[in-house]
Amino acid sequence: MNSNRSIFVLKSRRLSGLFLLVGLVLAGTTGYQLAKNGVAVLPVLGLLAAVAVVVLAIIGLVSSPSRK
Known part of the structure; x- marks a missing residue:
């Protein structure tokens, strides 16, 4: 059985x-906007994108310890 799945893992620890840094900054600024202005659609989407970027970065950091 041939499985054609797209797996996206970052290639280096630096990346x-x-x-991770970009995701945390995005999550922080979006969280501040939500607290200051109330709930709106775009900040919620921005927060979801930030969480996705952070999760992707963590997976990239722990997936292969042999990478530089």
């Missing part, structure tokens, strides 16, 4: 760290 994973950068994604």
Whole structure:
């Protein structure tokens, strides 16, 4: 059985760290906007995107310890 799945894992720890930093900054600023202005559609979508980026970065950091 041939399975054609797309698996996206970041290629380096440096790139994973950068994604983690960007995701945390995005989550922080979006959380601040939600607290200040109330719930709106775009900040909620931004927060979901930030969480996805952070999860992707964590998977990239822990998936293969042999990468640089």
